[in-house]
Amino acid sequence: MSDFMSDSTPDPVPGAAGSAGRTISSREIRLASRPDGWPTPDNFARAATELPAPRQGQVLVRNLFMSVDPYMRGRMNDAESYFPPFQLGRPLDGGAVGVVVESRAPGLLPGVHVLHGYGWREYAVIDAGQARVVEEIPGVPLSAYLGVLGMPGLTAYVGLLDIAGFRRGEAVFVSGAAGAVGGLVGQIARLKGASRVVGSAGSDEKVAYLTETLGFDAAFNYRKAPVMDQLARAAPEGIDVYFDNVGGDHLEAALAAFRRYGRAAMCGAISVYNVTEPPPGPRNLSLVVGKRLTLRGFIVSDHLDRLPDMIAEMGTWLRDGDLTFRETVVDGLENAPAAFVDMLRGVNTGKMIVRLVH
Amino acid sequence: MSDFMSDSTPDPVPGAAGSAGRTISSREIRLASRPDGWPTPDNFARAATELPAPRQGQVLVRNLFMSVDPYMRGRMNDAESYFPPFQLGRPLDGGAVGVVVESRAPGLLPGVHVLHGYGWREYAVIDAGQARVVEEIPGVPLSAYLGVLGMPGLTAYVGLLDIAGFRRGEAVFVSGAAGAVGGLVGQIARLKGASRVVGSAGSDEKVAYLTETLGFDAAFNYRKAPVMDQLARAAPEGIDVYFDNVGGDHLEAALAAFRRYGRAAMCGAISVYNVTEPPPGPRNLSLVVGKRLTLRGFIVSDHLDRLPDMIAEMGTWLRDGDLTFRETVVDGLENAPAAFVDMLRGVNTGKMIVRLVH
Numbered sequence: 001m002s003d004f005m006s007d008s009t010p011d012p013v014p015g016a017a018g019s020a021g022r023t024i025s026s027r028e029i030r031l032a033s034r035p036d037g038w039p040t041p042d043n044f045a046r047a048a049t050e051l052p053a054p055r056q057g058q059v060l061v062r063n064l065f066m067s068v069d070p071y072m073r074g075r076m077n078d079a080e081s082y083f084p085p086f087q088l089g090r091p092l093d094g095g096a097v098g099v100v101v102e103s104r105a106p107g108l109l110p111g112v113h114v115l116h117g118y119g120w121r122e123y124a125v126i127d128a129g130q131a132r133v134v135e136e137i138p139g140v141p142l143s144a145y146l147g148v149l150g151m152p153g154l155t156a157y158v159g160l161l162d163i164a165g166f167r168r169g170e171a172v173f174v175s176g177a178a179g180a181v182g183g184l185v186g187q188i189a190r191l192k193g194a195s196r197v198v199g200s201a202g203s204d205e206k207v208a209y210l211t212e213t214l215g216f217d218a219a220f221n222y223r224k225a226p227v228m229d230q231l232a233r234a235a236p237e238g239i240d241v242y243f244d245n246v247g248g249d250h251l252e253a254a255l256a257a258f259r260r261y262g263r264a265a266m267c268g269a270i271s272v273y274n275v276t277e278p279p280p281g282p283r284n285l286s287l288v289v290g291k292r293l294t295l296r297g298f299i300v301s302d303h304l305d306r307l308p309d310m311i312a313e314m315g316t317w318l319r320d321g322d323l324t325f326r327e328t329v330v331d332g333l334e335n336a337p338a339a340f341v342d343m344l345r346g347v348n349t350g351k352m353i354v355r356l357v358h
Numbered sequence: 359m360s361d362f363m364s365d366s367t368p369d370p371v372p373g374a375a376g377s378a379g380r381t382i383s384s385r386e387i388r389l390a391s392r393p394d395g396w397p398t399p400d401n402f403a404r405a406a407t408e409l410p411a412p413r414q415g416q417v418l419v420r421n422l423f424m425s426v427d428p429y430m431r432g433r434m435n436d437a438e439s440y441f442p443p444f445q446l447g448r449p450l451d452g453g454a455v456g457v458v459v460e461s462r463a464p465g466l467l468p469g470v471h472v473l474h475g476y477g478w479r480e481y482a483v484i485d486a487g488q489a490r491v492v493e494e495i496p497g498v499p500l501s502a503y504l505g506v507l508g509m510p511g512l513t514a515y516v517g518l519l520d521i522a523g524f525r526r527g528e529a530v531f532v533s534g535a536a537g538a539v540g541g542l543v544g545q546i547a548r549l550k551g552a553s554r555v556v557g558s559a560g561s562d563e564k565v566a567y568l569t570e571t572l573g574f575d576a577a578f579n580y581r582k583a584p585v586m587d588q589l590a591r592a593a594p595e596g597i598d599v600y601f602d603n604v605g606g607d608h609l610e611a612a613l614a615a616f617r618r619y620g621r622a623a624m625c626g627a628i629s630v631y632n633v634t635e636p637p638p639g640p641r642n643l644s645l646v647v648g649k650r651l652t653l654r655g656f657i658v659s660d661h662l663d664r665l666p667d668m669i670a671e672m673g674t675w676l677r678d679g680d681l682t683f684r685e686t687v688v689d690g691l692e693n694a695p696a697a698f699v700d701m702l703r704g705v706n707t708g709k710m711i712v713r714l715v716h
Contacts, residue, residue: 074648247644266646281639286605288624288655290432295653297646 023050024060028091028121029336035076038344043076044337047091054104054125059114061098061126066119066333066354067146068340069094069180083301092120095151097134097142108133115145120336122356140318141327147180147351148318148325149311155300156184156243157310159265161192163298164241168193171235173254175199176245177219178206180325180351181267184314185243186216187323198234200227200250202346209349213324228253243267252282258291266297326350331358381408382418386449386479387694393434396702401434402695405449412462412483417472419456419484424477424691424712425504426698427452427538441659450478453509455492455500466491473503478694480714498676499685505538505709506676506683507669513658514542514601515668517623519550521656522599526551529593531612533557533580534603536564538683538709539625541572542672543601545681548573556592558585558608560704567707571682586611601625610640616649624655684708689716 025048032045054060072094075086086092096119100112105128108114114131118124134145147153159181160166172189176182177199186197199210199219210219218234231239231253242254242264254264287293317323328348330339336354343352383406390403412418430452433444444450454477458470463486466472472489476482492503505511517539518524530547534540535557544555557568557577568577576592589597589611600612600622612622645651675681686706688697694712701710 251643280641281643283638285609285639285643288653289657291655292657292660293655295646297649297651299647299650302650 022053024053024123024125025049026051026121026123027333029333030091031076031086031088033088034078035073039073039076039337039341041337044092046334049091049121051123051125054102056104057128058125059100059105059108059128059131060102061114061116061118061124061131062101063096063098063119063122063124063356064113065097065143065146066336066356067095067150068336068343068352068354069151070344072340073344093117094119095146096120096124097145098124100131113142115150119354120333122333137315137318143327143329143351143353143355144318144325146353147327148184148323149314151300152180152351153184153314154303154307154310155181155267156188157314158300158303158306159243159267159298160185160188160241162303162306163265163296164243164263166192166194166241169195170240171196171198171238171259172241172243173198173200173231173235173239173257174243174245175222175250175254177201177210177214177216178203178349179245179346180348182243182245183210183214183325183350184323186210187214187317188314189241190215191317191322196235196237196239198231198239200230206349209326222250226253228256231257238262241265252284255282255284255287255291255293258287258293260291262291262293264293264295266295267300327353329353329355331355380411382411382481382483383407384409384479384481385691387691388449389434389444389446391446392436393431397431397434397695397699399695402450404692407449407479409481409483412460414462415486416483417458417463417466417486417489418460419472419474419476419482419489420459421454421456421477421480421482421714422471423455423501423504424694424714425453425508426694426701426710426712427509428702430698431702451475452477453504454478454482455503456482458489471500473508477712478691480691495673495676501685501687501709501711501713502676502683504711505685506542506681507672509658510538510709511542511672512661512665512668513539513625514546515672516658516661516664517601517625517656518543518546518599520661520664521623521654522601522621524550524552524599527553528598529554529556529596529617530599530601531556531558531589531593531597531615532601532603533608533612535559535568535572535574535577536561536707537603537704538706540601540603541568541683541708542681544568544574545572546672547599549675549680554593554595554597556589556597558588564707567684571684580608584611586614589615596620599623610642613640613642613645613649613651616645616651618649619651620649621652621654624653625658685711687711687713689713 027048030045030047033043035043075083078085097115100108100110108128113134115134116131172194174182174185178201186199189197196217199216200222201207207219207221210216220230227249238259239257240262244266327350333356339354385406388403388405391401393401433441436443455473458466458468466486471492473492474489530552532540532543536559544557547555554575557574558580559565562579565577565579568574578588585607596617597615598620602624685708691714697712
């Protein structure tokens with residue numbers, strides 16, 4: 001804790017002077033510099049800050065869990081992406097689940113759990129409209145709202161069902177299948193009647209997890225042999241849907257494996273997040289024409305209207321024990337940068353979570 | 359004529375012996391060998407053949423016009439594409455308009471004009487179900503049913519409206535815009551209220567034709583400077599729809615120019631038809647995610663149900679003088695192979711047509 005205090009002088013919070021004057025001490029992680037390639041510890045700074053007390057319509061939330069996600073890497077660059085870039089010297093942000101500890105908003109009583117977008121900090125003062133109340137499901141940790149019931153879950157759900165238009169009886173391939181999103185894509189496909197579910201992952205342990213725990217029909221380690229060859233063996237009759245988490249040679253392999261009218265949901269290209277020169281695209285892209293393929297990119301934040309549907313359906317599967325998910329939980333705000341980089345490197349299995357209170 | 363006779367021994371026509379015994383002499387172009395790269399005259403052979411007289415339910419058609427199209431290049435390879443490959447030693451086929459000269463099919467009287475799939479030959483004996491009766495539109499040649507009112511017209515119509523989902527007020531970019539399909543895409547977009555229509559073509563004359571005759575808002579010669587730079591200048595506010603006729607660097611440029619939620623209709627990649635090693639794909643394909651783009655390939659033969667809609671709407675535009683089209687007409691069946699290669703090399707402006715009777 002004390003190393004947070006010594007890192008940095010507290011930043012005056014805009015508007016603090018106009019409130020009751022009382023402030024709340026909080027710690028946060030800021031962007032110290034922009035990475036060139038892989039992020040390093042130098043890119044992050046720990047800092048202490050003083051928050052203003054909540055005003056009318058606001059709540060003070062103590063964060064319990066925060067999320068580290070691939071898309072945050074893009075926000076560390078100084079370029080307009082699908083989210084605005086993080087600002088130098090300002091705290092990072094992202095999904096978090098917290099508990100309301102002080103409220104000036106009707107209906108958001110202290111003790112209520114909320115999902116919101118002010119992660120990477122201990123406390124946050126937020127407008128009631130920016131917080132979504134979440135219900136605890138018996139046997140399921142609240143961190144699920146950052147994973148299986150949160151943006152990764154929605155990404156899997158919307159990508160497979162709405163973007164790729166998966167239908168019962170089709171064969172599905174998922175790259176990055178041991179990740180937070182990929183593992184759910186495969187399971188949703190299985191629960192909705194896929195004829196075959198194939199996944200790729202970056203280690204033999206993960207591959208075993210896919211077939212033995214998540215119920216994938218086949219899986220392979222993409223580091224061991226060309227993806228195109230391995231996919232052809234794992235899905236000898238071809239695929240109808242490809243859920244792309246990684247880009248690169250996986251997409252080329254999927255194009256080759258597609259049957260006619262195949263659809264790819266393109267969901268971030270983790271393989272190019274940390275490269276400075278983008279790799280060439282797939283050499284076989286012209287297959288899109290002959291096979292009548294559709295490649296469709298999407299950003300989950302465009303599809304928040306589907307969150308209630310997703311939580312209802314996935315929540316039922318969770319309660320019934322039909323859906324398995326795994327978290328890699330790292331304790332302590334100070335370890336969030338390392339957790340983030342580990343996630344980018346694929347150290348985690350399932351959703352990478354940072355627990356702030358334990 | 360006599361050089362047809364000397365080229366080749368007539369092929370016995372299967373089933374001829376079982377018919378009335380009378381035969382019809384016809385000339386045809388056969389596939390003599392498969393090209394490696396660009397087709398050459400050696401790949402084609404002229405031949406004379408004897409056709410059986412039509413049986414019950416069949417008509418004898420004399421071809422007036424035949425079509426040469428880019429997709430035929432793919433059929434010259436010995437590989438399953440979206441159409442079956444042409445067979446060595448057998449006549450080529452493709453779209454043709456002819457006149458019924460003998461009929462054993464009710465409702466298809468002699469003198470009726472029909473559109474059918476047995477081009478590359480003087481005469482064809484065809485089942486009534488394989489022939490579609492076409493009406494002559496005043497002032498419009500019958501060859502229009504091979505172009506503006508035929509497969510190129512349907513390709514433009516379906517690709518722009520159904521595949522790319524063009525909507526009034528959007529900006530459209532078309533590659534190969536002086537071709538049979540591209541020129542129609544731009545005009546349909548204009549007639550349906552595009553905010554901006556931009557085309558690329560391979561010569562300054564074609565570029566002038568696009569802006570001066572077809573009503574494109576801007577056009578450029580892709581041989582003169584990088585497509586990405588020229589497109590950025592021609593569509594400084596970006597594009598919503600890209601109609602891809604060529605693949606390659608045009609697609610890369612379109613990906614860069616797309617606004618959010620842009621859609622590409624991918625219609626054949628003429629730039630790779632004659633290359634033996636496919637070029638790398640676009641380096642910026644990951645933009646598909648951030649911009650939420652959709653790339654969708656299609657084959658016009660999947661969309662024949664839209665032919666009546668297209669003929670009705672485009673026919674009205676033609677009658678009203680709202681739609682301009684141009685044909686490059688080559689006379690004589692014996693010149694069809696050269697016309698085909700010229701079309702692949704982009705010598706034509708508008709639809710390349712071979713006239714068999716004049």
